[in-house]
Amino acid sequence: MxxxxxxxxxxxxxxxxxxxxxxxxxxxxxxxxxxxxxxxxxxxxxxxxxxxxxxxxxxxxxxxxxxxxxxxxxxxxxxxxxxxxxxxxxxxxxxxxxxxxxxxxxxxxxxLVEPVVESGGGLLEMNLGLIDLSVNATALWPDAPALTAATQAVALRPDLVSLMSYQTPLGHHRLRAAIADWLADSADLHVAADQVLLAVGGQGAMLTALSAVTRPGDTLLVEQVTYPGLRAVALHLGLRLVPVAMDADGLLPDAVEQAARSHGAHALYCMPTLQNPTTITLSLERRRALVEVARRIGLMLIEDDVYGFLKQPSPPTLHSLGPDVTLYVSSLSKSLFPGLRTGFIVGPRPLFDRLATILRATVLAPAHLGTVVAAELIDSGEAGRIAQRRRCLVAERQSLARTILSGLDLSGSDPAVTHLWLPLPETVRRDELVRGALERGVKITAADGFGVGRGEVPNAVRICLMGVDHSAQLEKGLSVLDGLISNPVASASAWV
Ligand SMILES: Cc1ncc(COP(=O)(O)O)c(C=O)c1O
Incomplete structure (x- = not known):
């Protein structure tokens, strides 16, 4: 409620x-x-x-x-x-x-923290005056008092110093137990604490999981449009990405099998729940089919579930359907605070030694302070309340967006998630819309930002709803977009 x-x-x-x-x-x-x-x-x-x-x-x-x-x-x-x-x-x-x-x-x-965008050279630029609807950040300020209270409670923990000592690369057992509780509550994923490995954010979890199951030069299958952060990991690890076809219901298990066979791939990265950017949640039938394909052809599934907590009731994770063929990666960046950098991996036990070796080589031991705060929020029940507030805020912003963009077809975009995936009418070119919007101070992302290599992408844009503090800013940004879409000539370039 x-x-x-x-x-x-x-x-x-x-x-x-x-x-x-x-x-x-x-x-x-x-x-x-x-x-x-x-x-x-x-x-x-x-x-x-x-x-x-x-x-x-x-x-x-x-x-x-x-x-x-x-x-x-x-x-x-x-x-x-x-x-x-x-x-x-x-x-x-x-x-x-x-x-x-x-x-x-x-x-x-x-x-106090100025919004920033990353430019090509990794330099950070101020984004002054821009209505930035391109970043899937979450409004954190409503939850500031809960964070303050948890941090104060952590400061008084009698075991704080022992939590700050060197730990195994897998992380302190008490913290892994808190994450296991969180997974049971938020994702209906029931695992023991010793099945959870701590990583530095979802990004660190992806890097560790992919390092464990691939070697440089390997092929990694991904959804036709995928999370750009994954492309960065793949580039870093020297992996070749092959996009797999999707339809309106998401990834096609037959296409996965075919692509794996023809490219000799042994791993697939996917987001079965509230896929970024398409917002699609795979049906139970497709999840089962994917697990079957994985078992039949020896494919490891890397399941990214950072948005999963927004979808209630939780669909069964690939990990719960196929724990032997799934490396589940997620984080508390969307559900709690990205600055906690609390990510985690749940995977098949035979991979644990390999995962531990990679964690030891890359981070030696987890950065516990953020995770202790996260554990405090989870153990006190506050994390559940924050997650619920996030769902409510998403619902409010989605409803506002759908009112402003009422003339557009948003039926395929799931209102449970923090962004819209907007297929554009034929008369509107996504590159022109993005450019026209930017000229008017509104930033969004074209489907191309999520494409893989020369793979085809739909004529669509992603509009993030939670990154601006005030709904008035969102309203203004969406009205600009609505105006441009209903009058595409206004954003067209190269007249002469
Ligand atoms: C699908 C997906 N996976 C992983 C991440 C990275 O999350 P984290 O901030 O925990 O590294 C993001 C961040 O936007 C994401 O959208």
Whole structure:
């Protein structure tokens, strides 16, 4: 059920408006009473911590003009120097900023990390003013209080230091047990903790799994349009990618068998649930057929399930249907936080030594801190609530998108996932639409971005719905796209 899910109540400061005259177009200064009595350590730190907390919990929204050093010092009965140090500390953390002659303002914490795009040379560029609907990032801010609470709980764990010592390359047993619980809850995948290997994100899990079952020069089968991150892994490992035909219901098991035989392939990478980019979920029948093909011809299935938690009830994973022929890879990047870098692999036991050797050679041991926070979220039940909030947010944004794009055929795009896969009318060229949109400040991705080699791709685009903070931005971006699609001449190039 999608309802309003409230963050846990925490100790908040209070604010009230200060009376008096102020220049036009300037926000009012607030009178802020921070809750500092319970905080240990030096006073300035307590005030800075209270500022951080009240900015995080919304008591002090972005743009708020804070009291002057002198006024706050008077209110709190401390020296002006203490307030100056507190504000300096908060400024160092990027929470507030001073403007000469105007005062001290709360910055927008969401903007502390500027949105970035990767350019060809790996350089990062600012994406200022762009409505970026090209990245399948998830809105994380509604879950900031849960992350803060979990991180604080982790800091107090009596076993924290032991969790931070060198572990086996497979990861600490307690954390693997938490992931096993998560898989049971979110993917209906029931495995023992010692069947779970920790990896650095889904990307690390893909790299490790593919390294275990391929050698440079091998052929890897993939869906006709696939996740671009997989292409990067394949390039790195020296694999040759062969796209396999799909229809409206996804990957065709017969085509897999044929391609494997004619190219001598021993591995297939696929996303059976909410495929990126097509959003297709394979039917049970096709899943069974794929497992049968894999067993018959000796094919290892690399099943990527990062979006699987969004599809409820969960369809059976390929791993649960064919644990002997499936390496299941996933992460908590979409369901919780990408910065946790918590990825994992569940695979057939005979491959474990090989997987462990690769993990030892590449990362030595998992980066546990992120996974300890993830385990805290899972064990406390918070991860399940976050996942549910994500599903609700996806449902809201999908419904908004479908209202704005109501004239277009979105019947083949599953509303459970974070993006739209939009087949374009014949009159609209995907390259022109992408270019025309970019000229108007909206970024989307053409099907070509998901193609493999010279393989054919449909005349379609992917539109990500969750990467922008506010639905108003999404509405604006989608309206631009709608306008361009209904008037394709507007985005056409090369007139003369
Ligand atoms: C299908 C798929 N697999 C894997 C990943 C990588 O996830 P992670 O951030 O955990 O490395 C992504 C990220 O977008 C993805 O879409």
């Amino acid at each position: 999608c309802g309003l899910l409230r963050a846990p109540m925490r100790c908040r400061g209070t604010i009230s408006a200060l009376s008096g005259t102020r220049p036009m177009n300037q926000p009012a200064t607030v009178r802020w009473q921070p809750a500092i009595a319970h905080r240990p350590g030096p006073l300035y730190r307590a005030i800075a911590a209270a500022l951080a907390e009240d900015i995080g919990n919304g008591t002090l929204p972005p743009g708020t003009r804070l009291p002057t050093h002198r006024d706050l010092a008077w209110d709190l009965k401390v020296t002006v120097g203490t307030i100056t140090r507190a504000y300096q500390e908060a400024e160092r953390q990027g929470l507030i900023g001073g403007e000469v002659g105007r005062g001290t303002f709360v910055r927008d914490p969401r903007r």
